[in-house]
Structure formats: C-alpha cells, structure tokens
Amino acid sequence: xxxxxxLVSAAAQSEFAANGYTMLPKFYDAQADVAPIQEGIxxxxxxxxxxxxxxxxxxxxxxAMTKAYPALIAKNRAWGGEVYDAVKQIPAFMQLVSKAANxxxxxxxxxxxxxxxxxxxxxxRIDNPGEEKFRAQWHQEFxxxxxxxxxxxxxxxxxxxxxxxGPVQIAAGSHAEGVIPVYRDDAGLGKTGAYALYMxxxxxxxxxxxxxxxxxxxxxxxxxxFLTMHQGGHNVSAMPRWSIQFRYFNFADPLGTRIGWCGSFxxxxxxxxILPELVTDGGNAA
Ligand SMILES: O=C(O)CCC(=O)C(=O)O
Ligand SMILES: [Fe+2]
Numbered sequence: 001x002x003x004x005x006x007l008v009s010a011a012a013q014s015e016f017a018a019n020g021y022t023m024l025p026k027f028y029d030a031q032a033d034v035a036p037i038q039e040g041i042x043x044x045x046x047x048x049x050x051x052x053x054x055x056x057x058x059x060x061x062x063x064a065m066t067k068a069y070p071a072l073i074a075k076n077r078a079w080g081g082e083v084y085d086a087v088k089q090i091p092a093f094m095q096l097v098s099k100a101a102n103x104x105x106x107x108x109x110x111x112x113x114x115x116x117x118x119x120x121x122x123x124x125r126i127d128n129p130g131e132e133k134f135r136a137q138w139h140q141e142f143x144x145x146x147x148x149x150x151x152x153x154x155x156x157x158x159x160x161x162x163x164x165x166g167p168v169q170i171a172a173g174s175h176a177e178g179v180i181p182v183y184r185d186d187a188g189l190g191k192t193g194a195y196a197l198y199m200x201x202x203x204x205x206x207x208x209x210x211x212x213x214x215x216x217x218x219x220x221x222x223x224x225x226f227l228t229m230h231q232g233g234h235n236v237s238a239m240p241r242w243s244i245q246f247r248y249f250n251f252a253d254p255l256g257t258r259i260g261w262c263g264s265f266x267x268x269x270x271x272x273x274i275l276p277e278l279v280t281d282g283g284n285a286a
Pocket of ligand 1: 125127136141153154155168230231232233243245
C-alpha cells in the first residue's frame with residue numbers, strides 16, 4: 001500500500017476519482033523504459049526501408065519515426081500497417097506494458113480490485129498529419145474494450161507531443177455520465193470498428209465538461225477511466241504522433257464477471273451482441 005501511495009500521490013488519486021483522468025509526469029524512465037522501444041522501432045523501420053527500397057534516414061530513432069516512417073507511407077500507405085503490427089511485438093514494449101509499477105498504479109486507482117492486463121488492449125498509435133480515417137473521435141473506452149466497467153487506459157508518448165500534433169483531449173469529469181449508448185456510422189470515410197462508433201447526444205454531453213489536452217513527453221503517463229470521454233486531437237503538424245496505450249481492468253467487477261471479461265473489437269467480438277443495451281442503431285454494423 002505504501003508503495004502505491006508513493007507511485008500515485010494522494011492528489012493524483014483524488015484527481016482521477018473526481019475528473020476521470022490524471023497525468024503522472026516522468027512516471028517511466030525515458031532512458032531505461034522508453035529508449036529501448038524507440039530503438040526497436042528504428043530497427044524495424046531500417047528493415048522495412050531496405051525491403052521496400054525507400055531512401056530515408058534511420059540512423060537515429062528520431063529520424064526513423066519522424067522521417068523514414070512518413071517517407072515509407074508516402075510511397076505506399078499499406079506499408080504503414082506493417083509497421084503498426086510489428087512495433088507492438090517489440091519486447092521492450094511488452095516489458096513497459098507489463099511493468100509491475102503499472103499494477104501498483106491500477107491498485108491505487110481501483111482499491112480492492114483484482115487487476116487484469118487486457119489482451120489485445122495494447123498497441124502503438126501512429127497518428128499521421130491530416131489522417132481523419134484513423135483518428136479516434138470522442139469516445140468512452142468501455143464499448144471498444146469491454147473486459148470490465150472500471151478499466152483504466154494507460155497512455156504514454158514516444159515523442160514529445162506539442163499542441164499542433166493533436167494531443168489527446170479529455171472531457172474532465174465526464175465519467176459521471178456513466179455508460180453512454182453508441183450508434184455506428186462510417187462517416188463516409190470507411191471507418192470501421194471502434195472508429196465508427198459515435199456516442200448518443202455527444203455534443204450535448206460534451207458541452208457539460210471542460211476539455212483538457214495535457215502536453216506530454218516520453219516518460220509521462222496519462223491515466224483515463226474507461227468511462228471518461230476523450231478523443232485524439234487533429235494532428236496539424238508535419239510529424240506523426242507516436243504513442244503507446246494499454247489497458248488494465250478489474251476481474252472483481254460484477255459486470256466484467258458477468259460478461260466473462262470478454263474483449264471487444266480487437267478480440268473479434270461484436271460488443272452489441274454482449275451488451276445490446278449499449279447500442280441505439282438497432283444492431284446495424286457500420
Ligand atoms: O492517442 C489517441 O489519439 C487516442 C488515444 C485513445 O483513445 C486511447 O488511448 O484510448
Ligand atoms: Fe480511447
């Protein structure tokens with residue numbers, strides 16, 4: 001318990017309870033925890049640039065992430081998918097995702113819980129400038145992840161995030177809405193899965209809360225309640241926004257137990273079959 005209080009200050013715990021999010025500056029060690037992931041990304045981009053004969057610098061992880069990756073997808077967007085699938089298999093990434101300190105954070109935020117690490121709930125996002133199709137618009141995490149109602153999103157950047165890179169926007173205190181029903185719409189952009197979900201009366205609900213968009217650097221950790229409304233900002237910079245996200249949930253949650261802790265899209269599950277009361281569109285998948 002003492003350890004949990006040291007990792008997550010009482011102020012951060014009460015901010016999380018009141019506002020549905022908190023930010024822990026320098027929670028991870030940028031050198032020991034994050035640099036090995038950046039190096040893993042560099043090596044993968046070096047291999048792919050060679051494979052596809054893309055002439056771009058991969059001598060440093062910075063060049064690989066900010067120059068080689070954009071050069072690769074400029075030639076063929078589908079190659080970006082190869083990067084996306086590969087980078088979440090970097091051992092140093094899985095080491096950060098499963099760090100014992102994460103468990104202590106979850107226990108501090110969810111006293112008395114039995115923590116689980118959501119399978120398929122971890123990955124590395126690469127939010128490219130101007131790419132609306134894959135932007136995460138306003139949502140609650142719960143329909144897209146399930147597992148338990150009281151899960152927590154862990155979000156930490158792989159590059160310093162500036163305002164023009166579209167930092168994650170959070171509607172402070174919006175977890176008070178409880179579970180919000182959703183409907184499906186591909187927005188004419190071919191959006192699928194969680195990207196095609198929209199919250200019922202979204203504008204009306206959002207209007208009730210202040211929006212915050214913390215700026216972060218590698219090592220900083222943002223924590224969000226599964227019911228807090230949030231979205232990816234619009235990246236209007238010239239640089240992709242690379243970030244890590246993973247989710248912990250609570251085996252002891254009654255709803256989680258009822259649904260057998262099943263996952264959502266990433267687990268190949270149509271959540272509307274599990275919790276039909278969450279959907280307002282009559283079950284027509286986008
Ligand atoms: O980074 C983003 O753009 C969105 C992140 C998000 O929705 C999440 O981590 O759950
Ligand atoms: Fe999210």
